[in-house]
Amino acid sequence: MNKTINQKAWLFVIPVFILVAFNAVVPLMTVVNYAFQETFGNNVFTWEGTRWFKQILRSERFHAALGRQFLFTGIILAIQIPLGIAIALTMPKKGIGVPVCLVLMSMPLLIPWNVVGAMWNIFALPEIGFLGHTLNDMGFDYNFTQQIGDAWFTTILMDVWHWTSLVVLLSYAGLRSIQPAYYQAAEIDGASRWAVFRHIELPKMKKVLTIAILLRFMDSFMIYTEPFVLTGGGPGNATAFLSIDLVKMALGQFDLGPAAAMSLIYFFIVLLVCWVFYNLMMRNEVQS
Amino acid sequence: MKKFKWLVPTIYIIFLMLPIYWLLNMSFKTTTEIINTYSLWPQKFTFENYITIFTDSTWYTGYLNSIYYVVMNTVLSVAAALPAAYAFSRYKFLGDKHLFFWLLTNRMAPPAVFALPFFQFYSSINLFDTHVAVALSHCLFNIPLAVWILEGFISAVPKELDETAYVDGYSFWRFFIKIFIPTIVAGIGITMFFCFMFSWVELLLAKTLTAVAAKPIAATMTRTVSTSGYELGLLAAAGSLTIIPGAIVIYFVRNYIAKGFALGRV
Numbered sequence: 001m002n003k004t005i006n007q008k009a010w011l012f013v014i015p016v017f018i019l020v021a022f023n024a025v026v027p028l029m030t031v032v033n034y035a036f037q038e039t040f041g042n043n044v045f046t047w048e049g050t051r052w053f054k055q056i057l058r059s060e061r062f063h064a065a066l067g068r069q070f071l072f073t074g075i076i077l078a079i080q081i082p083l084g085i086a087i088a089l090t091m092p093k094k095g096i097g098v099p100v101c102l103v104l105m106s107m108p109l110l111i112p113w114n115v116v117g118a119m120w121n122i123f124a125l126p127e128i129g130f131l132g133h134t135l136n137d138m139g140f141d142y143n144f145t146q147q148i149g150d151a152w153f154t155t156i157l158m159d160v161w162h163w164t165s166l167v168v169l170l171s172y173a174g175l176r177s178i179q180p181a182y183y184q185a186a187e188i189d190g191a192s193r194w195a196v197f198r199h200i201e202l203p204k205m206k207k208v209l210t211i212a213i214l215l216r217f218m219d220s221f222m223i224y225t226e227p228f229v230l231t232g233g234g235p236g237n238a239t240a241f242l243s244i245d246l247v248k249m250a251l252g253q254f255d256l257g258p259a260a261a262m263s264l265i266y267f268f269i270v271l272l273v274c275w276v277f278y279n280l281m282m283r284n285e286v287q288s
Numbered sequence: 289m290k291k292f293k294w295l296v297p298t299i300y301i302i303f304l305m306l307p308i309y310w311l312l313n314m315s316f317k318t319t320t321e322i323i324n325t326y327s328l329w330p331q332k333f334t335f336e337n338y339i340t341i342f343t344d345s346t347w348y349t350g351y352l353n354s355i356y357y358v359v360m361n362t363v364l365s366v367a368a369a370l371p372a373a374y375a376f377s378r379y380k381f382l383g384d385k386h387l388f389f390w391l392l393t394n395r396m397a398p399p400a401v402f403a404l405p406f407f408q409f410y411s412s413i414n415l416f417d418t419h420v421a422v423a424l425s426h427c428l429f430n431i432p433l434a435v436w437i438l439e440g441f442i443s444a445v446p447k448e449l450d451e452t453a454y455v456d457g458y459s460f461w462r463f464f465i466k467i468f469i470p471t472i473v474a475g476i477g478i479t480m481f482f483c484f485m486f487s488w489v490e491l492l493l494a495k496t497l498t499a500v501a502a503k504p505i506a507a508t509m510t511r512t513v514s515t516s517g518y519e520l521g522l523l524a525a526a527g528s529l530t531i532i533p534g535a536i537v538i539y540f541v542r543n544y545i546a547k548g549f550a551l552g553r554v
Contacts, residue, residue, distance in 0.1 A: 003380045012375035015368040023428040024394050027405035090296040099542045104301050110534025112489045112506040115527040123307040130310045222398040243400035263401040274396050
């Protein structure tokens with residue numbers, strides 16, 4: 001769409017700007033403040049320069065948390081994106097099945113995150129939970145509160161349960177926008193199912209899939225509440241992802257300087273990845 | 289293969305419903321029964337947990353608090369985002385692209401990063417433990433999202449609509465309220481749904497910014513579990529009840545939900 005140049009448009013943006021800046025600028029500056037200084041309370045600060053940053057960047061604890069975070073996000077994306085597409089492709093296209101599927105599939109998205117954690121906790125407990133009990137009946141030695149592998153398995157399964165529907169809904173919206181004429185043309189050409197997917201459906205879903213990957217990356221990278229309630233970051237530190245580790249450091253040990261430095265590094269990584277995705281997405285939009 | 293196509297969504301939905309069923313199942317059991325016996329449905333069916341929640345004010349005020357700040361946030365976010373989204377969609381102005389990305393970066397900020405500074409900031413302006421504080425703090429991620437979704441919907445409306453209205457002698461605000469808002473009412477509904485959803489499910493900030501007077505239900509749940517040991521029946525009942533508001537709003541937007549999740553960009 002060709003846009004008119006109009007500097008007065010700023011007036012429309014001002015309420016949004018003020019509301020977001022109110023929340024973003026002061027707290028972010030507080031974090032920056034802590035990141036470069038040492039405090040012993042009473043508002044006494046001494047300048048520390050980049051000491052906290054160096055300390056964090058060299059600390060093994062941070063490397064481990066970052067590694068776990070990337071592994072988790074990688075696994076999540078590798079499962080949820082293909083699975084979401086597959087489910088969207090097999091969903092009914094008309095009739096009563098459509099609203100039934102949409103409403104039921106959206107359910108997990110609207111449950112408060114700590115309820116998701118608590119729900120999965122009682123669902124997976126080895127003694128009283130359906131999942132834990134069933135797995136143990138089948139002969140698996142399953143206990144997510146004690147075994148690292150089981151804790152990861154449960155956390156990932158929980159996230160798949162919680163968020164795959166987002167990918168399904170996005171892909172489904174993309175699929176619905178394809179004109180029937182495309183499919184008819186493909187049929188006349190005798191295109192195989194795979195060819196239809198590869199050359200018609202996938203290109204049409206490109207835009208929504210970029211959004212899906214962007215949202216899933218952001219949210220899985222920031223994940224806190226669900227694993228905190230489910231495993232508390234344990235056993236040991238096995239499922240202590242970045243946010244959990246950060247809150248532990250800031251509120252648990254009150255190491256404000258290093259925690260603030262870690263916050264900034266953390267935020268910077270998210271920004272960097274999102275910036276790349278954002279530009280990809282905008283390019284898609286300009287093209288279409 | 290075509291014949292078995294329905295199997296995939298069916299199995300997926302069963303997988304989605306299992307933990308929810310388990311939660312419901314537990315909510316109708318007594319805590320003793322949950323701990324001592326394993327059964328796929330309640331042996332001694334009881335409403336006791338729900339009765340406790342509806343009669344104990346520490347429990348039900350949690351729900352009222354949550355709904356109160358969520359509604360406040362939804363109205364605030366959409367009202368502020370609407371003109372802004374219009375501006376981003378229709379006009380070019382100094383710094384528009386940077387501003388748009390800056391807005392989005394706030395959706396990307398991990399709440400854990402902001403928890404402590406938010407606590408200090410809202411305490412210093414005397415808003416700690418109020419509904420307004422939570423509603424305002426949720427603007428951090430809901431406004432960018434609202435602007436993003438609305439911008440998608442508004443861009444789908446041809447510009448000729450605006451121009452025709454001006455030719456017909458409409459002033460800007462009269463056009464905006466009388467013609468434009470009714471045109472994108474579906475988009476506004478979807479945006480409200482999303483603001484509702486993200487404010488409803490968020491807990492970290494809501495919990496950090498409240499103590500007693502504005503404590504959300506989800507936080508009430510965590511506290512009860514940690515202090516009184518294993519009130520699993522109560523926990524399950526409280527959890528089950530948090531699903532209801534979401535289910536109601538989904539039902540209202542069911543026809544637009546897929547498009548809405550695509551942020552209006554299909």
